Amino acid sequence: MRKEDLDALLIMSFGGPESQEEVMPFLRRVVAGRGVPDERLEKVAEQYRYFDGISPINAVNRDLQARLATDAPSRWLGDRVYLGNRNSEPFLADTLAEMSKAGIRSAAVFVTSAFSSYSGCRQYRENLAAGLDKAGVDIDLRLVPKFHDHPLLAQIWIDRLAEVLPSDQSTRVLFVTHSVPVSDSVKYRPQHEALAARVIQGAAEMADMAEPPDWRMAYQSRSGPPHQPWLEPDIGEVVAEAAADGVQRIIVVPIGFLSDNLEIRWDLDVTAGAIAKEHALDYVRIEPPQNDPRFISMIYELIEQGDGIPCRVGCCPNPRQELHTVGERADD
Template sequence: MPIQSDEDALAPYDAVLLLSFGGPEAPEEVMPFLRRVTAGRDIPEERLEEVATHYHHFGGRSPINDQNRALLAALETEIAGRGSAVPVLWGNRNSDPFVTDTLRAARAEGLLRLCVVVTSAYSSYSGCRQYREDLAAATDELGIAAADLVIDKIRPYALHPGFVAVNTEHLVETVEAIPDLDPATTRLLFVTHSVPNAMDDTSGPGDGDGNLYVEQHLRTGRLVAQGLAERTGTSLEHELVFCSRSGSPRTPWLEPDVNDRIEELAAEGVRTVVVAPIGFVSDHMEVVNDLDREAKETADRVDVRFARVPTAGTHPLFVEALVDLVHERAAEARDELVVPAQADGGDVRPSICAGGCCPNLRAAKPALCGRD
C-alpha cells in the first residue's frame, strides 16, 4: 500500500537519483565497458574477451539500460501520482549516463539534495558500499562544484514487503502455468549473483558476524516460498544457488553454481527446476544469458524441465515499494519518527551505513551515505 503523501512528502529532496550498474549498448562499447568494470582487478584480457561473448550473443547490447529507462519512467509516474513534482534522474557506475555527469547536471539545474535509489536490493560490498564509493568519487571529481550537494540513499530493501510481494506474485504465476507439476520431483532454485566468499564473510556491519548477503537471500527466499505455499497450496523444496561467477579460479566464490546444481538434481531424480532470480531486480545480462541461455541449456541437456520466474522489473508492487522507501528516507531526513516496513521480524538495515560496513577488501576508499 503506497504511503499517503502531500506536496511536501519528499522534502527536503529536490530530486531522486536512480543509480545503477550500467551496460554497453553497441558491440564497440562492450570491451571498454568490461575494462571499466574490472579496473584494478588484474583480470586478463582473454577473460574479458570471453565475457564479451555473452554480450555479443545479444548484439553487443545489454538489456539493463532499457530496463532502467522503463523503471525511471515508472518511478516518475508513481511519484507524480502521489502529488510530488520531484524529478527522477539517472546515473550509472560503468556506462553513459555516468553518475558524475548526472550530478554535474543536477547541480547546474539547482537540484542540490538528492535521494538515491540503487538497483541492488541486498547488503554487500558490490551491492551497496561500492555504489557509495562511486558517489564519493563523483563528488570528488566535481570538486568545489559538489560542495553544496547533499546526497542520501535509501536502505537495502531485499526484505521490504513490496519486494517480497512481487517476487511471490511472479513465482505463483510461474508455478501455476506449469502443467502437471509434481512437487515431489520439482526443486525451487533461488538464484543470485555469486560473490567471493570473503565478500560475503564481511557483508554487514563492521562489528557483526558477516554473511549478511547470504542471510538476506535466505530470508527473502523463505518468505517467497512460504507465500507460494499459502496462495497455491504447493510447497516446493527450495535452496539458494549462484550464477555469474568471475575472477581468479584460485579465489573461493559462493557455491553451488546453478548449472552444477541442476546436473546434481537431475541425477537425484528431479524432473523440473523452477529458477527464481531473487538476487536481481531486472532481467539484465546475468539473467538473460546466465539463466535463460546457459542454465536452460544445462537443463535441456540433462532432461530437466526448466521454468524461469520473472524479476521485479517495473511491476507496480516494486515501483510502489521503491517510492515508499524514498518517502521513508525523506521522513528520516526531516527527523521524523519512522517505523521501517519489513517483511519479517528480522534485522532492518539502516539508510546510513555503520562504520566498517561491507568493507572494500582491496583498497580503502571514501564512501558517502555512511559513517565511514
C-alpha cells in the same frame, strides 16, 4: 527523509553496453584497477556479443526512471528523476553535473541492489563520493536503505512464483543470486536465504499447496582468481543435480536481481537452460520484480522511511583499499 527536503531522485545502477563497440570499454571499466588482462575480458565479451553487444539493463532502468517520474505520489518530483551508471552512459559524474546545473541541491539515491555486500552497497557509495568530486558539485545525497526484507519485494516474488507452482510434475525451485567471495558473504548469504524461505512459503500458501516444494539456493556469474573461494553451488551444477534426483521440472527464481540483465540471460537462459534441455527437464525462469507497479510504491515508501544514512562506518568493507563514501554513520 522528508519529501519537502528533497529536490530530486537519482537512480544509480551498474550500467551495460548497448553496442558491440561498447563491450570492451565497458568491461575494462568494470575491472579497472584490478590488473585483469584483455585476454580474460574477451571470454566475458563473448557473452555480450551473443546478444549483439546489448545489455537489457539500461533500457529497463530508463523505463524505471520514466515510471518513477510519471507515478510519483502527489507528483512531488515531477520529472526530476535522474539516472546515473557506474560503468556506462549516462555516467554518474555527468548526471551529477546535470543535476547541479538544474539547481538540484539535495536528492534521494535509489541504488538498484537490494542486498548488502561490497559490490552491491559500499562500492556504489564510493562511486557517489567520487562522482561528486569529479563533477565538482555539492549535492546532499541521501541514500534509500537496503530493502531485501521489504514486504512488497517479497510479495512480488511470491505472486510470480505462485503463478507457475501448481504442476503434476516433480518440481524443484532454484533461487539464484550472483556469487560473491566467501569473505564478503557474512551478511549477503543469510539475507538471500531469508528472502527465499519467505517467498517459497508464501507462494506455496497462495497456490494452495499442502507444503512448500523442494528448493535450493544456487549461485551464478562467479569471477575472480581461481584460488579465491566464492559462494557455491553454481546454477549449472544444481540443475544437473535436479535431473539426477529424478526431478522433472525446475523453476528458476533470480532472487538476487531486480531486473533483466545480461547475466540472467546468459547464465540462466542460455547456459543453465541448455543443461536443463540436455537432461530433458521442464525449465521455467521467473521474471525479476522491477517491472511490477508495486516496485514504484516500494521505492517511495523507502524514501519516506529512510533517514538518508543507511550504513554504519566500515560495513561491507572494500577488500582492496579504503575510499571515501557517502551515506554512512559512526556506530552509536
